[in-house]
Amino acid sequence: MxxxxxxxxxxxxxxxxxxxxxxxxxxxxxxxxxxxxxxxxxxxxxxxxxxxxxxxxxxxxxxxxxxxxxxxxxxxxxxxxxxxxxxxxxxAESKALKIRAYTTFAMYWLIPRLTSFHSLFPDINIELTTSLRWVDFDTENVDAAIRLGDGNWPGLIALPLIPNILTAVCSPALSKTLHTLDDLKKTTLLHTLARSDDWQHWLASQGKKDFDAFHHRSYESSVLVYQAAMRGQGVGIAQKALVLPLIERGDLVYAFPHELDMKSYTYYFVMPGNRPISPDLQAFHDWLINRAEVSG
DNA sequence: CCATACCCCGTTCCTCAACA
DNA sequence: TGTTGAGGAACGGGGTATGG
Structure with missing residues (x-):
């Protein structure tokens, strides 16, 4: 030595x-x-x-x-x-709390609720960025993130946010042509690139194992899936909690009443486990969990 | 894919002279 | 006497080539 x-x-x-x-x-x-x-x-x-x-x-x-x-x-x-x-x-730069989320989650779940956070904590700035790529807390300047998965990530603190319930959505006009699951073969199944198996899980839960018999098309993000579905381009597989605002506005409707709860495979709020939690992050965390309980 | 030998280059450290 | 700058040696660290 x-x-x-x-x-x-x-x-x-x-x-x-x-x-x-x-x-x-x-x-x-x-x-x-x-x-x-x-x-x-x-x-x-x-x-x-x-x-x-x-x-x-x-x-x-x-x-x-x-x-x-x-x-x-x-x-x-x-x-x-x-x-x-x-x-x-x-x-020297900014004291903003840096949060990373998926685009769809940010657009349809987080941002609509942030108004309440800003009114409760006017001194805490949130710097929200979106990405499909998983954040590396060791190298990226991010305090916490929203991640979809099973919650089993060593070294990270992961708290489940909302149930991940898969549902099929489409435009009101298209829904009039859909009566049985086999009618889906006459249209196009829309899904994201990252989760092409959502449809397979959903169909399998309804006893349909022949996914390859259906036409399908993929998009980078769920936002794009929802947009395509709104335009009547097919039936999108959606996460119920995220697509709810579009259902409530009447832009989309449930194509079928069937839903599939993905259980522990859902959205988590994740923070690195090897860092002290700042008071601002603690406040955001507490608020987020509270909002998730209210909406979940 | 990793280890080793050899080479090169940039940096650091030390010494010494010049100067205020 | 203390400070500053120049010059050279030593060292650290990275590259290529090569072998196991």
């Missing part, structure tokens, strides 16, 4: 990314260096510590027990530094 109380800090950063990726090539790509440079940094750290951190086998890296233990500490420490850095830089 060297006499200095701190190891080479660049090596720590390289070690953390390599341990996360379990692959030196990928780590090198992230760090914009060559795999050789990554290998050297890891060796430097191992030399400093006097113990191997990785067990190298043919085309495979694995953390040694010492490496696993060290990674847990290093990761926590670096995340703490990232958080402190973000906090310090935010003081």
């Amino acid at each position: 060297a006499t200095s109380s701190l190891p080479p800090l660049n090596s720590l950063r390289v070690f953390e990314i390599t341990a996360k990726q379990m692959n030196m090539q990928q780590a090198a790509a992230i760090l914009h260096v060559t795999p050789a440079a990554v290998s050297k940094q890891i060796q430097l750290l191992e030399q400093y510590l006097g113990t191997p951190l990785f067990a190298r086998s043919h085309r495979r890296l694995q953390l040694t027990p010492a490496g696993e233990k060290y990674y847990a500490h290093v990761s926590t420490a670096l995340n703490s530094i990232r958080h402190a850095t973000r906090e310090a830089s935010q003081q």
Whole structure:
């Protein structure tokens, strides 16, 4: 062990990314260096510590027990530094709470409810961004996000928001031509690129296993699915909680009364578990859970 | 895919002279 | 006497080539 109380800090950063990726090539790509440079940094750290951190086998890296233990500490420490850095830089920029959501969720569920948040907490600014891509809290400047999934994400705090109930929607005119599920074969099933299996789940729950017998078309986002459905271009598979405003306005109607509750596979409010929760984020979290209970 | 050898380049550190 | 700048050596870190 060297006499200095701190190891080479660049090596720590390289070690953390390599341990996360379990692959030196990928780590090198992230760090914009060559795999050789990554290998050297890891060796430097191992030399400093006097113990191997990785067990190298043919085309495979694995953390040694010492490496696993060290990674847990290093990761926590670096995340703490990232958080402190973000906090310090935010003081110079903006104190807004940065929330990431899916476009459809933001448009049809979150934004309509934000009026109440702004009136309750006029001093808290919300910076809302949308993306289909999953947020990486380690590298992106985001405080919390809305995510669809099963809620089982290690390292994240995930709280279910609303039930994910799948329902089929279409224009009022098109609905007059739909009497049985087989009538769906005369039109087009609309769905998002990311969740083409929503229709399969919904049809299967009604005893229809022959999804391939139906014509279907995909869109990037549910917003586009709803727009296409409103224009009579087909029947969209929709999340009931999100499509409700369009139903209430009469732009869309339920094509069939059947609904499918996706249970734990639903929308979650997620926050990184390795950061202190700011008072503003706590206020937003509490408000959001409350609104979800009211609407859910 | 990873490790090693070798090379190159930029940075850092140290020394020393010039100057206020 | 303290500060500043120039010059050179040492070092760190990244690249390529190559082998296992």
